Amino acid sequence: MSSPLAIHGGAPVRTKLFPAHNFIGEEEKEAAHRALNSGNLSQFIGGWHDDFFGGPEIKRFEKAWCDYTGAKHAVSVNSNTSGLCAAVGAADVGPGDEVLVVPYTMVATATAIVTYNAVPVFVDIDPETFCMDTEDMKRKITPRTKAIMVVDLFGHPADMDTIMEVAKQHDLIVIEDSAQSPGGTYKGRKVGTLAHMTIFSLNYHKHIHCGEGGVVMTDDDELCTRLQLIRNHGEAVVPDIKVKNLSNTFGWNLRLTEISAAIGTAQLAKLDGLLDHRIENANFLNEELGKIPGITPPVVKYDSKHSYYVQSFMYDAELVGVPRDTFVEAVSAEIPLPEDREFPLISPGYVTPIYLLPMYQQKIAYGKNHYPFEGDHYEGEANYAPGCCPVTEKVNAQIITTEFMRPPCTLEDMKDVVDAFNKVYTHRDTLR
Numbered sequence: 501m502s503s504p505l506a507i508h509g510g511a512p513v514r515t516k517l518f519p520a521h522n523f524i525g526e527e528e529k530e531a532a533h534r535a536l537n538s539g540n541l542s543q544f545i546g547g548w549h550d551d552f553f554g555g556p557e558i559k560r561f562e563k564a565w566c567d568y569t570g571a572k573h574a575v576s577v578n579s580n581t582s583g584l585c586a587a588v589g590a591a592d593v594g595p596g597d598e599v600l601v602v603p604y605t606m607v608a609t610a611t612a613i614v615t616y617n618a619v620p621v622f623v624d625i626d627p628e629t630f631c632m633d634t635e636d637m638k639r640k641i642t643p644r645t646k647a648i649m650v651v652d653l654f655g656h657p658a659d660m661d662t663i664m665e666v667a668k669q670h671d672l673i674v675i676e677d678s679a680q681s682p683g684g685t686y687k688g689r690k691v692g693t694l695a696h697m698t699i700f701s702l703n704y705h706k707h708i709h710c711g712e713g714g715v716v717m718t719d720d721d722e723l724c725t726r727l728q729l730i731r732n733h734g735e736a737v738v739p740d741i742k743v744k745n746l747s748n749t750f751g752w753n754l755r756l757t758e759i760s761a762a763i764g765t766a767q768l769a770k771l772d773g774l775l776d777h778r779i780e781n782a783n784f785l786n787e788e789l790g791k792i793p794g795i796t797p798p799v800v801k802y803d804s805k806h807s808y809y810v811q812s813f814m815y816d817a818e819l820v821g822v823p824r825d826t827f828v829e830a831v832s833a834e835i836p837l838p839e840d841r842e843f844p845l846i847s848p849g850y851v852t853p854i855y856l857l858p859m860y861q862q863k864i865a866y867g868k869n870h871y872p873f874e875g876d877h878y879e880g881e882a883n884y885a886p887g888c889c890p891v892t893e894k895v896n897a898q899i900i901t902t903e904f905m906r907p908p909c910t911l912e913d914m915k916d917v918v919d920a921f922n923k924v925y926t927h928r929d930t931l932r
């Protein structure tokens with residue numbers, strides 16, 4: 501029998517730190533210098549002018565995303581959150597409307613709906629892909645439903661054909677939050693071309709980044725114009741653009757800078773290579789950790805390319821005989837922290853289902869009178885009761901989320917992860 505578990509004072513499987521997730525190289529430095537040397541760190545003007553659409557780096561960045569995904573338009577923004585808000589606004593969502601959304605995601609997905617004074621209606625997740633359950637989605641459509649906000653959770657695309665078909669029948673706009681799935685495919689088609697609007701994130705934690713940034717993809721000319729208006733003080737230019745529908749065309753400042761755009765373009769050129777690297781590591785872990793009874797690797801459906809922002813494993817505490825959190829704590833002790841972070845690459849669960857957060861439990865967003873969740877403007881009844889999305893709650897209680905597969909980690913690093921899991925499993929009796 502190998503040494504006792506590290507959590508019990510034994511020698512850990514590994515002491516060498518995992519490498520930092522840093523893939524900023526000469527290309528990004530050159531790109532940033534190009535922008536700096538131009539002297540124009542942002543060329544946007546919030547009035548009617550060519551520069552209403554941004555400067556040369558913004559245009560280069562947007563073209564690169566169109567070329568990469570095959571979508572007709574790209575509208576750069578300063579974060580995925582900004583992109584989600586702009587997309588909800590462009591979809592003409594407003595007070596009294598409902599938007600279907602999953603509760604198992606980063607909070608911004610649902611907050612974007614509240615930003616436009618509409619009510620998020622939470623739809624449960626599919627127990628295999630952790631994306632929107634399309635049967636529950638159909639059940640939750642009402643005459644007030646205006647849009648559907650889906651998330652490609654952990655990098656697995658949602659079931660977009662079904663979602664788009666149902667949306668067509670009910671005349672709904674579909675927004676795909678693809679913060680976690682750049683480079684992914686669904687039935688051979690690129691994420692970015694599947695929904696009416698798709699949003700990618702370029703924050704530092706993502707597959708590729710430019711510090712903070714985002715981009716909204718769409719094939720629809722009118723949605724593109726509405727997004728551009730919302731990004732950049734649209735109310736000032738609606739007379740020049742001769743908009744047909746004034747609603748929600750007032751804007752914010754959601755503009756990306758020239759330096760960020762230049763870095764983002766250089767990063768996009770690296771996306772496929774970084775993704776292949778992640779997938780190779782993830783496949784190895786799926787194969788090896790999947791041999792442990794009680795640990796089930798993620799399912800990849802719809803002939804998709806999973807982008808593995810997060811690699812999740814379902815954990816059967818009964819079969820292993822150890823509570824999940826104890827198991828995860830023991831694995832963490834066998835493996836050191838990564839160089840660039842103070843929190844581990846493995847966690848029990850993902851996020852609290854969004855409807856359980858105080859904003860929804862107390863229905864307090866704007867002011868103190870429960871707006872927009874209650875009031876004369878809204879004819880529905882927002883249900884955020886614990887248990888309203890039972891699959892989400894069950895999954896969060898059973899899932900283990902990991903990020904070991906991040907480049908530049910290698911298959912050698914993955915072997916240490918497998919050894920750590922196997923060691924804890926072998927010694928599981930000592931954890932009871």
Ligand SMILES: Cc1ncc(COP(=O)(O)O)c(C=O)c1O
Nearest residue numbers: 579580581606608679701702703
């Ligand atoms: C699913 C999802 N949506 C939205 C966001 C917000 O992205 P950003 O930080 O670029 O605003 C994230 C970031 O983690 C995310 O994972």
